[in-house]
Amino acid sequence: MENPTLINGRVQNPNLSSLGLQSSVDQSVQLRIFKIIVIGDSNVGKTCLTFRFCGGTFPEKTEATIGVDFREKTVEIEGEKIKVQVWDTAGQERFRKSMVEHYYRNVHAVVFVYDVTKMTSFQNLKTWIQECNGHSVSPMVPKVLVGNKCDLRNNIQVPSSMALKFADAHNMLLFETSAKDPKESQNVESIFMCLACKLKAQKSLLYRDMERQEGKLQLSQASNSKSPCPC
Ligand SMILES: Nc1nc2c(ncn2[C@@H]2O[C@H](COP(=O)(O)OP(=O)(O)OP(=O)(O)O)[C@@H](O)[C@H]2O)c(=O)[nH]1
Ligand SMILES: [Mg+2]
Secondary structure (H helix, E strand, O other): OOOOEEEOOEEEOHHHHHOOOOOEEEOOOOEEEEEEEEEEOOOOOHHHHHHHHHHOOOOOOOOOOOOEEEEEEEEEEOOEEEEEEEEEEOOOHHHHHHHHHHHHOOOOEEEEEEEOOOHHHHHOHHHHHHHHHHOOOOOOOOEEEEEEOOOOHHHOOOOHHHHHHHHHHOOOEEEEOOOOOHHHHHHHHHHHHHHHHHHHHHHHHHHHHHHHHHHHHHHHHHHHOOOOOOO
């Protein structure tokens, strides 16, 4: 296997990357990094949700995100420390155009967000899913649906039953929560932890498969070493 190369301070293995099995490794402390992107209409609360997960607080004031903001948090799953790198993307078309390719490149998991008090943000999920599929994101990449702003109980426009049906149809788990309500912070945490756990399980399996395949490859290379065939 080729040696890993250092890209943006992270070690990446070109072989794994081309197979979509890449999970980056933080070179200094040897942590695996899971890249999770947060997608959805402007104003649904993507920045607030990522703040809540990574910083534990609700920001007093937010501006529309331009391009992308990175936040990260190190979590521990079954004794392994993993860096969850959250990409808080821009919902406004004019602030995301040039960045879209970067959002989806080597992504490990996707969080689709809508605002439970705004039906259009739920209806627009179809477009977000299309964009994601249009960037060849593998069906193996776990995706979840998040209905945010549940604290605004009197203004709910998207019934849970409707959201659940949509989530089921797209093979996603549904989380209804609030980035604002501190009582919901555990629920926000579980969105990202659920994805990190899925990724850890999936990647452990994939790496085991890769190792097995590599073992086979090395064996067949060894047995072919005397072959006259040049390839
Ligand atoms: N009541 C309530 N307000 C929220 C919640 N989450 C976010 N907000 C408010 O919704 C507005 C938009 O939040 P942002 O997190 O900036 O929205 P965004 O999705 O990042 O928007 P873009 O960056 O433009 O894509 C802000 O005024 C937040 O204070 C929530 O759970 N409950
Ligand atoms: Mg934002």
